[in-house]
Amino acid sequence: MALDHSCQVQRHPLAERGHDLYETPDVAVEALLRVERLPHRIWEPAAGRGAIVRALRRAGHAVIASDVADYGFPLDFVRDFLTETRMPDGTECILTNPPYRIVEPFVERALNLCPHVVLLLRLAFMESERRRGILEGRGLARIHVFRKRLPMMHRDGWQGCKANSGMAFAWYIFARNHTGPTVIDRISWENDTPCLHRDGDER
Numbered sequence: 001m002a003l004d005h006s007c008q009v010q011r012h013p014l015a016e017r018g019h020d021l022y023e024t025p026d027v028a029v030e031a032l033l034r035v036e037r038l039p040h041r042i043w044e045p046a047a048g049r050g051a052i053v054r055a056l057r058r059a060g061h062a063v064i065a066s067d068v069a070d071y072g073f074p075l076d077f078v079r080d081f082l083t084e085t086r087m088p089d090g091t092e093c094i095l096t097n098p099p100y101r102i103v104e105p106f107v108e109r110a111l112n113l114c115p116h117v118v119l120l121l122r123l124a125f126m127e128s129e130r131r132r133g134i135l136e137g138r139g140l141a142r143i144h145v146f147r148k149r150l151p152m153m154h155r156d157g158w159q160g161c162k163a164n165s166g167m168a169f170a171w172y173i174f175a176r177n178h179t180g181p182t183v184i185d186r187i188s189w190e191n192d193t194p195c196l197h198r199d200g201d202e203r
Contacts, residue, residue, distance in 0.1 A: 023048060024097045024120060025151050027189040029055035032118070032171050035144055035187055039092035039116065045081040046096045046106070049073045056095070064088045082109055092116060104134065111138050115176035123168040141178040144171040144187045151189075 029052055032038075040062055044053050047065035050073035056063045065073070066088075068080045076088070082105055087094075094113065097120040098106040110117045111134065123145060126135065150169050171187075 022097065022100070023051045024055075025189070026051065026055045028120060028146075028150055028169070028171075029059075030191070031146070031187050031189045032144065033059050035185075036118070036142075036171075036173060038095065038118070041091050042093045042095050043088055043091040043114075044096050045084070045094060045110075046098055047073060047075060052095065052097060064091055081106060084109065084113060087113055093118060096120070104131065107134055111174060111176075115139075117172075117174040119172045119174075120169060121172050123170045125172070139174045139176045139178040140172060140182045141175045142171075142173040143182060143184045144173070145184060146170060147186050147188050148190070 038056075038061065040060075041064070042056060042061050043064045043066070044056070045066050047053050047067045049071045050065065053063045053065045053073070064076050066075055066077050066079055066081070068078070070078050082102070091114075093116040094110045095118040096110070098110075100122075103121065103125070107117075107119060107121075110119070125131070126143070146169055149166070
């Protein structure tokens with residue numbers, strides 16, 4: 001059945017979007033875990049209401065959760081990620097779904113802080129000349145593109161109709177010591193892909 005355009009991509013004024021909280025569906029994290037071997041101790045610096053944190057903890061990871069705002073989910077600290085100067089003690093990886101409106105400085109800060117960065121980003125993030133400093137020569141090892149649009153990527157507080165995302169998303173895997181081309185593959189958020197655990201220790 002065709003979806004009404006109102007259920008598709010809509011741009012909201014910044015005043016309405018607040019801190020740009022879009023909760024990540026569990027299936028997106030589960031799909032990532034089927035194709036990537038992640039370090040045990042991870043930092044989620046845009047934790048929001050804890051969607052990614054809960055999914056990672058269910059899989060056995062120790063996760064440090066922080067955000068610029070308190071949405072009611074228990075955080076280890078509340079602080080602006082763009083002001084951070086070091087990783088929390090013992091953490092080996094940053095994994096997050098960055099706020100869209102500050103995505104470029106957010107990604108750059110993550111890459112400066114940590115040798116192993118995993119980000120859920122729009123597939124269109126690969127475009128644009130101005131992102132050369134982020135996407136080229138920074139260890140972008142793999143991009144896992146979802147075969148089907150992710151479900152339920154709605155802005156926090158959205159009261160309209162629910163639908164699959166109107167945008168294509170992918171997991172971007174940065175490993176600082178990676179050299180050579182970026183590998184692009186296709187993954188599914190439905191549980192029909194084999195376990196392909198890749199070596200996540202390219203740090």
